Amino acid sequence: MHACARQPSAALGEIERTASGLVRTHTLDVTDHAAIDALAEQLRGEPIDLLLNVAGVLVTTGFGKTNYETWMRSVRINLFAPLKIAEAFVDHVAAGEGRRIVTLSSVLGSIGGNAAGGMYDYRSTKAGVNAVMKSMSLDLARRGIIAAPIHPGWVRTDMGGPRAEIDPQTSVAGMRRVIAGLTSADTGRFFNYQGEELPW
Numbered sequence: 118m119h120a121c122a123r124q125p126s127a128a129l130g131e132i133e134r135t136a137s138g139l140v141r142t143h144t145l146d147v148t149d150h151a152a153i154d155a156l157a158e159q160l161r162g163e164p165i166d167l168l169l170n171v172a173g174v175l176v177t178t179g180f181g182k183t184n185y186e187t188w189m190r191s192v193r194i195n196l197f198a199p200l201k202i203a204e205a206f207v208d209h210v211a212a213g214e215g216r217r218i219v220t221l222s223s224v225l226g227s228i229g230g231n232a233a234g235g236m237y238d239y240r241s242t243k244a245g246v247n248a249v250m251k252s253m254s255l256d257l258a259r260r261g262i263i264a265a266p267i268h269p270g271w272v273r274t275d276m277g278g279p280r281a282e283i284d285p286q287t288s289v290a291g292m293r294r295v296i297a298g299l300t301s302a303d304t305g306r307f308f309n310y311q312g313e314e315l316p317w
């Protein structure tokens with residue numbers, strides 16, 4: 118298993134130490150396309166069963182206060198990176214047994230589910246990555262790869278905050294179940310961590 122993070126951290130080091138060599142960690146900024154290509158090259162020939170895009174940022178400004186620079190940073194991280202990483206690692210995934218590419222999206226990217234307005238920047242990057250995952254699911258079906266976005270729930274992380282509905286363990290356990298259960302009939306569909314299908 119390989120885990121990437123923007124900066125080396127004590128937590129990643131601890132994972133590597135306690136996982137008996139089963140997890141290898143890598144420093145990777147997902148906006149650095151050359152570094153993504155270099156890592157894919159470094160791992161060439163290693164099959165990957167599940168490619169999971171997790172990194173994301175939530176920066177929001179209200180109508181009339183749009184900050185196009187922070188929005189573009191969100192676009193690079195939330196929208197461009199999952200596609201770039203999939204492009205770089207598609208051969209690794211095709212060589213794996215699981216053949217899954219999953220991106221953590223958000224219900225806030227659901228246009229059909231938007232009843233509150235606002236959050237133009239975050240919503241648009243997640244709606245965008247949903248479109249990316251849908252196209253990817255069609256393009257990669259012939260290679261037997263399942264591609265889908267997933268909503269992790271409102272989770273008590275740095276992003277979700279302390280008032281969020283569920284803890285990370287509940288979210289991760291749910292996502293693991295949903296991802297493991299995905300079949301070719303589910304590729305290009307948008308589920309949450311409980312396996313409920315969400316509107317685009």
Ligand SMILES: NC(=O)c1ccc[n+]([C@@H]2O[C@H](COP(=O)([O-])OP(=O)(O)OC[C@H]3O[C@@H](n4cnc5c(N)ncnc54)[C@H](OP(=O)(O)O)[C@@H]3O)[C@@H](O)[C@H]2O)c1
Pocket residue numbers: 122123124145146147148171172173174175194221222223224268269270271272273274275276277278281
């Ligand atoms: N929490 C929620 O309620 C919720 C709900 C819906 C969707 N999501 C989605 O779930 C995913 C995980 O969110 P989270 O709650 O764990 O957020 P988080 O607590 O803010 O963590 C985000 C992670 O992304 C990393 N990251 C940011 N920019 C990066 C970059 N350029 N390169 C590499 N890594 C980068 C951060 O690294 P640093 O620590 O180095 O900054 C951090 O580890 C995100 O895609 C988010 O949009 C979360």
